[in-house]
Amino acid sequence: MPSDAAAKGVKLERYASGGALLLRRVASGKFVSASSHLLFRATVLATLALVFLFALHYPSLLSRSFSLASDGSSSSVPGASRSHASHRSLLASTSAAATYGSERWQKEIRRSAKPGRDGGLSVLVTGAGGFVGAHCSLALKARGDGVVGLDNFNSYYDPALKRGRQQLLADRGVVVLDADINDALLLEKLFEAVPFTHVLHLAAQAGVRYAMEAPQTYVASNVAGLVSVFEAAAKRADPQPAVVWASSSSVYGLNTDAPFSEDHRTDRPASLYAATKKAGEAIAHAYNHIYGLSITGLRFFTVYGPWGRPDMAYFSFARSIVAGEPITLYADARRDFTYIDDVVKGCVGALDTAGRSTGSARSGKKSGPAPLRVYNLGNTSPVPVTRMVAILEKLLGKKANKRIIAMPSNGDVPFTHANVSHAAHDFGYRPTTSLDAGLRHFVDWFVQYYKLDIKIAKPSTTGKKPAAATKKKASATSASS
Numbered sequence: 455m456p457s458d459a460a461a462k463g464v465k466l467e468r469y470a471s472g473g474a475l476l477l478r479r480v481a482s483g484k485f486v487s488a489s490s491h492l493l494f495r496a497t498v499l500a501t502l503a504l505v506f507l508f509a510l511h512y513p514s515l516l517s518r519s520f521s522l523a524s525d526g527s528s529s530s531v532p533g534a535s536r537s538h539a540s541h542r543s544l545l546a547s548t549s550a551a552a553t554y555g556s557e558r559w560q561k562e563i564r565r566s567a568k569p570g571r572d573g574g575l576s577v578l579v580t581g582a583g584g585f586v587g588a589h590c591s592l593a594l595k596a597r598g599d600g601v602v603g604l605d606n607f608n609s610y611y612d613p614a615l616k617r618g619r620q621q622l623l624a625d626r627g628v629v630v631l632d633a634d635i636n637d638a639l640l641l642e643k644l645f646e647a648v649p650f651t652h653v654l655h656l657a658a659q660a661g662v663r664y665a666m667e668a669p670q671t672y673v674a675s676n677v678a679g680l681v682s683v684f685e686a687a688a689k690r691a692d693p694q695p696a697v698v699w700a701s702s703s704s705v706y707g708l709n710t711d712a713p714f715s716e717d718h719r720t721d722r723p724a725s726l727y728a729a730t731k732k733a734g735e736a737i738a739h740a741y742n743h744i745y746g747l748s749i750t751g752l753r754f755f756t757v758y759g760p761w762g763r764p765d766m767a768y769f770s771f772a773r774s775i776v777a778g779e780p781i782t783l784y785a786d787a788r789r790d791f792t793y794i795d796d797v798v799k800g801c802v803g804a805l806d807t808a809g810r811s812t813g814s815a816r817s818g819k820k821s822g823p824a825p826l827r828v829y830n831l832g833n834t835s836p837v838p839v840t841r842m843v844a845i846l847e848k849l850l851g852k853k854a855n856k857r858i859i860a861m862p863s864n865g866d867v868p869f870t871h872a873n874v875s876h877a878a879h880d881f882g883y884r885p886t887t888s889l890d891a892g893l894r895h896f897v898d899w900f901v902q903y904y905k906l907d908i909k910i911a912k913p914s915t916t917g918k919k920p921a922a923a924t925k926k927k928a929s930a931t932s933a934s935s
């Protein structure tokens with residue numbers, strides 16, 4: 455037990471008084487002498503010098519550490535952008551269950567990548583914590599393919615949603631690494647550990663209008679990140695996988711021919727987001743041409759559904775309607791809204807028909823031409839945004855506080871409309887979900903996920919009045935199962 459004096463932070467000092475040796479109480483702070491100050495400063499300086507030397511000699515390590523994140527723990531930093539993600543990876547690594555490239559790490563990766571059926575694919579899914587990435591990973595796993603995901607869990611929108619998707623995948627035995635596509639050494643280690651048959655590259659900086667606010671994050675993810683993935687697939691993987699990646703309907707830009715066909719012009723992007731996706735398609739051509747990489751670009755058309763992206767209009771409008779907050783609608787805007795389950799079928803079809811890469815990482819040569827494809831994945835029936843809001847109002851049983859303005863000059867385009875005949879021909883892509891049905895699935899999930907006490911209107915075909923549909927716990931969607 456400490457003495458009373460010590461416990462109170464005081465020390466006893468000897469002093470002489472009138473020939474007698476006495477004791478007096480002195481505050482311990484006064485005993486922080488000049489010498490201990492010096493010692494403290496020397497320690498701090500030495501530590502700083504060590505950190506400086508470490509950073510000088512091993513700068514790349516700062517962006518190369520990462521952890522297995524199947525435990526669902528969060529390492530996200532509010533306000534951080536995708537380009538800052540590698541520093542978060544370092545934070546994550548301090549609590550890593552299995553560290554970078556270790557035997558345990560490799561074992562986990564190989565387990566997750568192993569197909570559960572004969573002839574199953576082994577797929578690396580980038581952006582697996584994202585909306586489309588999580589749904590595709592679940593669908594692939596459900597049919598017996600092996601899946602390893604990676605995601606940097608940035609805070610472009612609520613990272614808790616991404617962690618929720620990660621947990622869904624972890625529950626089904628799919629590892630999603632906390633890592634960034636710009637981390638070349640990570641990708642190298644992944645391809646060293648597993649001979650992936652396919653890469654489904656969905657990690658990207660999404661959002662058309664946000665590109666005006668944060669242009670560099672689009673270049674970092676959609677251009678540099680794409681090159682990083684192609685580089686690894688072409689030069690580090692043996693054998694080379696086939697790559698299927700997310701382009702966008704936005705590449706049609708100012709095209710006015712409708713419905714949009716893959717043969718139409720795509721050289722007039724209206725936003726930087728669109729320009730980076732268009733750049734991606736050109737980059738894909740180069741990697742296919744030089745390295746014989748099998749590459750398929752999928753032009754997604756405004757994908758929506760359960761576990762969706764809160765930055766998208768249908769999601770943010772639903773939140774605003776519930777909160778009684780105003781929403782701003784761009785007059786006459788129409789979108790070919792495409793339901794997630796349909797898009798997942800398109801992604802899986804594209805993977806199944808991708809065809810082999812013909813290059814060799816060892817020789818750096820290709821044995822012949824490899825497939826280079828691009829497909830629209832849309833719904834083929836554009837709907838006015840005002841109609842989308844009307845469906846939400848009906849389902850949520852509440853009127854929106856609408857403000858309708860002319861479409862601002864923010865990179866938006868007035869309408870999208872997909873011709874999907876190529877995807878239909880090559881892999882039987884046939885979207886089957888109407889906006890009414892799809893938004894209903896979304897609202898079901900939305901109400902459950904946010905634990906809202908809302909009675910969801912039944913489909914109009916039943917002709918019945920709204921019925922109670924509030925449930926306590928969020929569940930996976932049909933695409934997930």
Ligand SMILES: O=C(O)[C@H]1O[C@H](OP(=O)(O)OP(=O)(O)OC[C@H]2O[C@@H](n3ccc(=O)[nH]c3=O)[C@H](O)[C@@H]2O)[C@H](O)[C@@H](O)[C@H]1O
Nearest residue numbers: 660661662702703704754755756766767782783784787839
């Ligand atoms: O297909 C794509 O390639 C892209 O689809 C999606 O972009 P968009 O089609 O623009 O979707 P989204 O923002 O939901 O706006 C929907 C509608 O609401 C209108 N809109 C939007 C905001 C607003 O405040 N008011 C409004 O009327 C707006 O004018 C539009 O008509 C993805 O976000 C993008 O990442 C990319 O994948």
